[in-house]
Amino acid sequence: MKAVKAIRTPGGLSVRLDARAASVVTLLAVAAAAVAVVLIGSGDFPMSFGDVTATLLGNGTAAQEFIVQDVRLPRVLVAILVGASLALSGAIFQSLSRNPLGSPDVIGFSQGSTVGALTVIVLFSGSSLAVAGGAVAGGLVTGVAVYTLAFKRGVQGFRLVLVGIGVAAMLTAVIHFLITKANLVDATRATLWMTGSLDGRDWAQVWPLAGMCAVLMPVVFAHGRPLRMLEMGDDAAYALGVPVERTRIVLMGSGVLFIAVATAAAGPIAFVALSAPQLARRLTRSPGPNLAPAAVMGAALLLVADWTATNAFGDRMLPVGVVTAVLGGGYLLWLLVTERKAGRI
Amino acid sequence: MTAGTDTDRVKDMRTGAGATAAHLTENSRSTTTMQRLTAESVTLGYDQRVIAEDLSVEIPDNSFTVIVGPNACGKSTLLRALSRMLKPTKGRVLLDGEAIHSLPAKKVARTLGLLPQSSIAPDGITVADLVARGRYPHQGLLRQWSPEDERIVEESMAATRVGELADRYVDELSGGQRQRVWIAMALAQQTPLLLLDEPTTYLDIQHQLEVLDLCAELHESQGRTLVAVLHDLNQAARYATHLVALRDGRIVAEGAPSEVVTAELVEQVFGVKSQIIEDPESGTPLVIPASRRGVGAKVS
Numbered sequence: 001m002k003a004v005k006a007i008r009t010p011g012g013l014s015v016r017l018d019a020r021a022a023s024v025v026t027l028l029a030v031a032a033a034a035v036a037v038v039l040i041g042s043g044d045f046p047m048s049f050g051d052v053t054a055t056l057l058g059n060g061t062a063a064q065e066f067i068v069q070d071v072r073l074p075r076v077l078v079a080i081l082v083g084a085s086l087a088l089s090g091a092i093f094q095s096l097s098r099n100p101l102g103s104p105d106v107i108g109f110s111q112g113s114t115v116g117a118l119t120v121i122v123l124f125s126g127s128s129l130a131v132a133g134g135a136v137a138g139g140l141v142t143g144v145a146v147y148t149l150a151f152k153r154g155v156q157g158f159r160l161v162l163v164g165i166g167v168a169a170m171l172t173a174v175i176h177f178l179i180t181k182a183n184l185v186d187a188t189r190a191t192l193w194m195t196g197s198l199d200g201r202d203w204a205q206v207w208p209l210a211g212m213c214a215v216l217m218p219v220v221f222a223h224g225r226p227l228r229m230l231e232m233g234d235d236a237a238y239a240l241g242v243p244v245e246r247t248r249i250v251l252m253g254s255g256v257l258f259i260a261v262a263t264a265a266a267g268p269i270a271f272v273a274l275s276a277p278q279l280a281r282r283l284t285r286s287p288g289p290n291l292a293p294a295a296v297m298g299a300a301l302l303l304v305a306d307w308t309a310t311n312a313f314g315d316r317m318l319p320v321g322v323v324t325a326v327l328g329g330g331y332l333l334w335l336l337v338t339e340r341k342a343g344r345i
Numbered sequence: 346m347t348a349g350t351d352t353d354r355v356k357d358m359r360t361g362a363g364a365t366a367a368h369l370t371e372n373s374r375s376t377t378t379m380q381r382l383t384a385e386s387v388t389l390g391y392d393q394r395v396i397a398e399d400l401s402v403e404i405p406d407n408s409f410t411v412i413v414g415p416n417a418c419g420k421s422t423l424l425r426a427l428s429r430m431l432k433p434t435k436g437r438v439l440l441d442g443e444a445i446h447s448l449p450a451k452k453v454a455r456t457l458g459l460l461p462q463s464s465i466a467p468d469g470i471t472v473a474d475l476v477a478r479g480r481y482p483h484q485g486l487l488r489q490w491s492p493e494d495e496r497i498v499e500e501s502m503a504a505t506r507v508g509e510l511a512d513r514y515v516d517e518l519s520g521g522q523r524q525r526v527w528i529a530m531a532l533a534q535q536t537p538l539l540l541l542d543e544p545t546t547y548l549d550i551q552h553q554l555e556v557l558d559l560c561a562e563l564h565e566s567q568g569r570t571l572v573a574v575l576h577d578l579n580q581a582a583r584y585a586t587h588l589v590a591l592r593d594g595r596i597v598a599e600g601a602p603s604e605v606v607t608a609e610l611v612e613q614v615f616g617v618k619s620q621i622i623e624d625p626e627s628g629t630p631l632v633i634p635a636s637r638r639g640v641g642a643k644v645s
Contacts, residue, residue: 006489006490006491008490008491008492012488012491013487013488014487014488014489014490014491015487015489015490016489016490098465222486225481225484225486225489228467228478229478229481231465231467232464232465232466232467232478233461233463233464233465235430235459235461235462235463235464236461236464236465238429238430238450239428239430239454239458239459239460239461239531239534240454240478240479240481240482240534241449241450241451241452241453241454241455241481241482242450242451242481243449243450243451244450281469285469286469287467287468287469287470287474288467
């Protein structure tokens with residue numbers, strides 16, 4: 001038998017535990033934490049691994065405290081929360097549509113957020129808070145629109161992908177239109193926002209993200225088992241007692257909020273939503289949405305991408321969105337190739 | 346149990362089913378006690394298209410009921426309504442006397458199981474994992490895998506003879522093996538009522554018989570009530586204890602196969618002339634369609 005075991009209490013409670021998935025989550029979390037410490041330690045004022053951990057535990061000097069608490073820690077936290085949110089959103093939608101292409105950055109939600117943000121930048125020259133608000137609103141409106149258009153006796157996976165790709169194409173046209181309308185300053189600001197970046201992110205971005213994750217993550221994880229049942233088709237899930245429509249609405253709503261708020265905080269960071277769930281399930285080798293492994297993978301991926309973006313190219317800092325695409329895409333291709341060699345796909 | 350409207354409903358059913366049905370259904374209709382699963386003058390359809398109107402049916406407890414009829418007669422639609430996948434636009438389906446659509450999904454799933462016509466095996470799932478999913482309605486967030494779950498999953502795999510496939514991936518299996526795995530999942534649900542939507546479609550004759558033998562075994566040895574939609578009238582006659590014949594969304598006849606399957610019925614339901622002989626193997630009625638091209642030997 002595969003290593004699926006259960007932790008049981010004498011009171012009759014039991015929790016299923018996939019040993020491989022659990023170790024994947026643990027290892028990825030340790031790796032993410034290590035990269036986070038390295039990331040905090042690197043920059044114009046470099047700090048050693050030990051200094052960073054000491055400072056995080058409250059034993060640093062005043063200068064170290066300032067650098068860590070006020071400058072670099074919030075940026076790292078934003079990276080962790082955005083990475084996990086994007087990955088969860090991706091895992092939810094890929095699972096609901098039973099298609100890796102059902103990823104929210106493919107089916108128009110990122111583009112919707114971008115249109116919202118650019119509208120605020122170009123038409124109103126709004127503050128960064130207003131831009132974030134525009135991104136959230138754009139993402140939510142797109143989510144509702146895609147759901148309504150794809151709805152026909154329940155949302156069918158393939159329909160969702162096709163409708164989403166159509167909506168994404170239209171929204172991309174709107175994005176280009178907005179940029180041509182903009183003056184030079186706004187156009188630069190818009191383009192910068194669109195590449196996705198963690199530069200200058202502080203506690204003002206951390207708190208909304210943390211609040212959302214605190215509310216939505218328990219909801220989503222509690223729906224993980226019904227989501228797994230939904231992958232067998234609506235009929236099979238309903239026959240097993242899953243309230244299909246309600247489950248789907250709750251999960252889609254959470255998925256849209258995750259990507260909208262994450263995009264509002266850091267711009268449309270490419271490819272994390274698409275690749276993190278796929279990477280996670282290849283590591284766990286277990287079917288289903290793999291929610292927790294995907295979330296940790298998303299956080300780790302974004303941290304590594306951020307470190308690469310700020311350090312690997314000397315003085316020329318890249319926006320993190322550029323790196324996620326290269327890094328996540330490359331890693332996924334490598335996994336696909338090795339899996340094919342091993343005969344697992 | 347609300348048995349008050351029972352006799353009315355039986356009357357409705359007869360008028361609805363037409364005169365021919367009345368004499369054919371005499372025997373099976375003699376009881377007035379409420380069966381666990383019934384449809385009360387339901388109107389079924391998709392969007393604007395009505396498939397069946399004012400249809401009533403009772404599934405006799407502990408029977409192996411088979412629904413037969415020509416393509417597009419509404420047999421799968423009726424099964425979908427009985428399994429609450431389709432909500433009737435009028436009328437209602439009752440499970441243990443309560444409207445099935447108003448009951449919590451999980452509660453129904455502990456009483457009534459369904460093997461849908463098409464289910465999707467998630468990528469890279471093993472047989473044991475898939476069968477284990479049948480335990481879902483008995484589980485909760487903090488009760489995910491009890492020793493009982495484990496035992497029942499093993500028993501279900503043994504009953505369907507997929508035990509030795511436990512660690513194989515479902516995508517690697519043959520069509521017949523895969524269907525047995527899905528049946529094992531439905532078994533693990535441990536429901537007294539089990540509905541199967543065309544469980545033999547796309548299987549060759551050997552695997553068809555294997556699946557039907559398994560159904561008969563479940564019905565006989567475990568006392569479950571089975572309802573299946575089948576295409577093959579002779580297989581239906583051989584395996585069913587109760588037959589429901591549908592045409593154009595109406596019940597034309599229902600009852601034990603030996604009483605119901607007649608040449609007139611076959612012509613009325615399928616529009617095919619035939620003669621009925623006794624199945625030399627099982628003693629059940631065997632339909633021999635008449636030659637329609639005027640060639641070949643005529644048996645008279």
